Amino acid sequence: MTKADATPVLELTGIGKEFGAIRALHGVDMQVMPGEVVGLMGDNGAGKSTLVKIIAGNFRPSHGEIRFAGNAVHFSRPVDARAVGIEVVYQDLALSDNLTAAANVFLGRELKRKFGPIALLDHKAMAARAL
Ligand SMILES: Nc1ncnc2c1ncn2[C@@H]1O[C@H](COP(=O)(O)OP(=O)(O)OP(=O)(O)O)[C@@H](O)[C@H]1O
Ligand SMILES: [Mg+2]
Structure with missing residues (x-):
């Protein structure tokens, strides 16, 4: 193309x-x-x-x-x-150094997995989407 x-x-x-x-x-x-x-x-x-x-x-x-x-x-x-x-993805001052790149991308709108009433962070899905 x-x-x-x-x-x-x-x-x-x-x-x-x-x-x-x-x-x-x-x-x-x-x-x-x-x-x-x-x-x-x-x-x-x-x-x-x-x-x-x-x-x-x-x-x-x-x-x-x-x-x-x-x-x-x-x-x-x-x-x-x-x-x-x-x-x-904003510049340094808006990033959290203690988190992974994927966690920074999803900061404040993290992907979660539900187990009944409990929701756990879906690190695997966030890493895949960020990639
Ligand atoms: N919210 C705003 N209100 C008034 N003027 C603004 C606003 N945002 C940007 N400007 C003006 O618009 C122009 C362009 O600014 P901008 O921040 O987009 O430049 P930049 O290329 O990103 O600069 P830098 O390399 O310093 O980050 C500048 O004159 C700036 O003062
Ligand atoms: Mg600028």
Whole structure:
């Protein structure tokens, strides 16, 4: 499959974001193809975090369109983005060093196994999903 005939997993077109008078993003176009790893680089304050927050549903874009697997999406909240499979692993300060990578991914929404009235953490399932 070549880049030309595949549907992007994620496609941003003309994304812009203003915080009052501050223009954080302007005319951002980006495609992420299946299996592709994309690095986003820029100066401090360039808008990287703002773009990730828009992709993750934390902020609504002021302008532009987001498509996921070819369909236009409008995320109002992070759970909307999570519902289609978008996850964000935040930087060091938001991580718990004493937990595994998988436990950090599922922090606050751990997968559990039920044994009657008792629920136990399902470490195996969390490790598999995180992988
Ligand atoms: N909630 C907000 N309210 C007002 N302005 C904001 C807000 N979030 C970000 N900005 C502004 O938007 C611009 C882009 O910031 P952003 O944090 O996205 O940059 P960044 O590329 O992630 O920077 P860094 O490399 O420092 O993490 C900056 O001018 C910043 O001050
Ligand atoms: Mg940042």
